[in-house]
Amino acid sequence: MRPARTALWLRLAVALGLALVGPLPVGWSSARAPIYVSSWAVRVSQGYREAERLARKFGFVNLGQIFPDGQYYHLRHRGVVQRSLTPHWGHRLRLKKDPKVQWFEQQTLRRRVKRSVVVPTDPWFPKQWYMNNKVQPDLNILQAWSQGLSGQGVVVSVLDDGIEKDHPDLWANYDPLASYDFNDYDPDPQPRYTPSDENRHGTRCAGEVAAIANNGFCGTGVAYNARIGGVRMLDGTITDVIEAQSLSLQPQHIHIYSASWGPEDDGRTVDGPGILTREAFRRGVTKGRGGLGTLFVWASGNGGLHYDNCNCDGYTNSIHTLSVGSTTRHGRVPWYSEACASTLTTTYSSGVAADPQIVTTDLHHQCTDKHTGTSASAPLAAGMIALALEANPFLTWRDMQHLVVRASRPAQLQAEDWRTNGVGRQVSHHYGYGLLDARLLVDMARTWLPTRPQQKCAIRVVHTPTRPAGGALTPHAAPSPILPLMRVRKNVSACAGRANYIRSLEHVQVQLSLSYSRRGDLEISLTSPMGTRSTLVAIRPLDVSGQGYNNWIFMSTHFWDEDPQGLWTLGLENKGYYFNTGTLYRYTLLLYGTAEDMTARPSGPQNATAPPTSWATSAWPTALQGTSATPSRQ
Ligand SMILES: *[C@@H]1O[C@H](CO)[C@@H](O)[C@H](O)[C@H]1NC(C)=O
Ligand SMILES: *[C@@H]1O[C@H](CO)[C@@H](O)[C@H](O)[C@H]1NC(C)=O
Ligand SMILES: [Ca+2]
Ligand SMILES: [Ca+2]
Ligand SMILES: [Ca+2]
Ligand SMILES: [Ca+2]
Numbered sequence: 001m002r003p004a005r006t007a008l009w010l011r012l013a014v015a016l017g018l019a020l021v022g023p024l025p026v027g028w029s030s031a032r033a034p035i036y037v038s039s040w041a042v043r044v045s046q047g048y049r050e051a052e053r054l055a056r057k058f059g060f061v062n063l064g065q066i067f068p069d070g071q072y073y074h075l076r077h078r079g080v081v082q083r084s085l086t087p088h089w090g091h092r093l094r095l096k097k098d099p100k101v102q103w104f105e106q107q108t109l110r111r112r113v114k115r116s117v118v119v120p121t122d123p124w125f126p127k128q129w130y131m132n133n134k135v136q137p138d139l140n141i142l143q144a145w146s147q148g149l150s151g152q153g154v155v156v157s158v159l160d161d162g163i164e165k166d167h168p169d170l171w172a173n174y175d176p177l178a179s180y181d182f183n184d185y186d187p188d189p190q191p192r193y194t195p196s197d198e199n200r201h202g203t204r205c206a207g208e209v210a211a212i213a214n215n216g217f218c219g220t221g222v223a224y225n226a227r228i229g230g231v232r233m234l235d236g237t238i239t240d241v242i243e244a245q246s247l248s249l250q251p252q253h254i255h256i257y258s259a260s261w262g263p264e265d266d267g268r269t270v271d272g273p274g275i276l277t278r279e280a281f282r283r284g285v286t287k288g289r290g291g292l293g294t295l296f297v298w299a300s301g302n303g304g305l306h307y308d309n310c311n312c313d314g315y316t317n318s319i320h321t322l323s324v325g326s327t328t329r330h331g332r333v334p335w336y337s338e339a340c341a342s343t344l345t346t347t348y349s350s351g352v353a354a355d356p357q358i359v360t361t362d363l364h365h366q367c368t369d370k371h372t373g374t375s376a377s378a379p380l381a382a383g384m385i386a387l388a389l390e391a392n393p394f395l396t397w398r399d400m401q402h403l404v405v406r407a408s409r410p411a412q413l414q415a416e417d418w419r420t421n422g423v424g425r426q427v428s429h430h431y432g433y434g435l436l437d438a439r440l441l442v443d444m445a446r447t448w449l450p451t452r453p454q455q456k457c458a459i460r461v462v463h464t465p466t467r468p469a470g471g472a473l474t475p476h477a478a479p480s481p482i483l484p485l486m487r488v489r490k491n492v493s494a495c496a497g498r499a500n501y502i503r504s505l506e507h508v509q510v511q512l513s514l515s516y517s518r519r520g521d522l523e524i525s526l527t528s529p530m531g532t533r534s535t536l537v538a539i540r541p542l543d544v545s546g547q548g549y550n551n552w553i554f555m556s557t558h559f560w561d562e563d564p565q566g567l568w569t570l571g572l573e574n575k576g577y578y579f580n581t582g583t584l585y586r587y588t589l590l591l592y593g594t595a596e597d598m599t600a601r602p603s604g605p606q607n608a609t610a611p612p613t614s615w616a617t618s619a620w621p622t623a624l625q626g627t628s629a630t631p632s633r634q
Contacts, residue, residue, distance in 0.1 A: 151223025178229025272314015422530025
């Protein structure tokens, strides 16, 4: 008798959950503690009369039978709070005691999403091949939308040459608080119109993120209900001050900054952010978004034609920026793409002339299907990240990078350098962890348990004092000539026994000072104790500089989640002119990560039976304010 009843209860509960529950708050997950509502399902032996009697006796409203056979009734109690974390013990006791009640259950909120796919009606949506399911796999954005996500409450700002704020496909999402003009120092980022329309870039990027859906015009943005701002800063003199101001505009209001710019992509520049801009990044990730950290989404660069390497660009290779590469409709490496170890993920963009391009808003209230390059990839990722942030607004900047690593797939992307790293993930210098999947990203975002605070473990491997303070130099302290091939090995404990011990890696940096007769001929690689080899910089034929690297920081994402203990090998190899010479002066290995064994977490969406401690015990982050309808002012 008992087992059969249990089974019936279960089936009934499922049926009720599906049938009776209306719209639910977005981001609420059934995996968390149950939330009780003011209604009950009751099974009585003598049908309608009995149900009426019960209702009168205990003060319920009888909402009628649940099935036509008249055994199950739906009762509501007006005196019970609408939503509660505990069941109503009084009614529970009374119903339990009543001999005519065979079974009852107070109802709880259930998260149910429509499985039907929401397809926007915009006339150009059928042209948006990277998200309308025409290409397999695409960015899986339809599936994220089908869960009710659209970027609601998330604020994105595009740092570029301005934004046409009155564009018919942008105006309703335009957010003046997320906008500024640092070229003319005024609040209006409207682009400067020229005969060649050169200042159309920012408007195009903005439409990719947040073009309005279902308005009978143009296409749809990835996060079509997000608020979108524009910072006009590329149309004029650019200084460290202007970059820093742009990157720290309204850090409590703007959640995501999308940037598609950097030093010259000429294949011979080694350049990065100045002091103020580095400080802006640092402040952004530590103080922005109520302390959860601003999300800086960055395009990897367009210097492919010049054999540029994005690890020579200090913006995209910063650990604070989430670097996005490109692939074509057919999963090929585009001609403009730069390969490097700091790229985290990839989205679609243009390729050769025959390949389709990106559909978005354009200047003069138009739309275009001709948006191209790595600059078109970063805003698509920014939009997908906005969907993830709507699914879970409590993610830190590092949580988001963890999620992007896990939500990227090699899919059908072609490259000669796919390798499996020490934790079994495939990674490539062209694509990072592969094609970003919005559905995976939001599913994992919803149940992600926060990562512990970032630890940093710095290991000075080669260090030449500028003024040797007497005594003999140890072998490690002597400057070392770089022969055709030089390997520097170091057995690393990863700060074991200290507070900054690292068990699971996130970013790894290598800071180098070296001289070299022809910089672009030197290939530098790093191999981890788990055997993952990452190219920190490949040869750049156009980089003929004799200046070497002066404390330059290379970064790799390829060791993510690996255990850093053991032997690290830095490789320096002449890949060009036979008579090249140089000297290694300084080499510091910088490990970032946490003491948690991240590989012990289950892959895919996690159990969140208990809310993460940071939600339950600490005050809710002020980032919440930024996601509400009233913007925060801080
Ligand atoms: C690295 O050092 C540890 C501790 O001294 C030692 O146990 C281990 O064998 C060393 N590994 C290598 C590859 O030398
Ligand atoms: C996740 O949930 C499943 C089933 O509910 C359970 O068997 C498993 O142990 C849980 N895993 C963790 C890590 O809590
Ligand atoms: Ca799809
Ligand atoms: Ca202006
Ligand atoms: Ca539209
Ligand atoms: Ca570049």
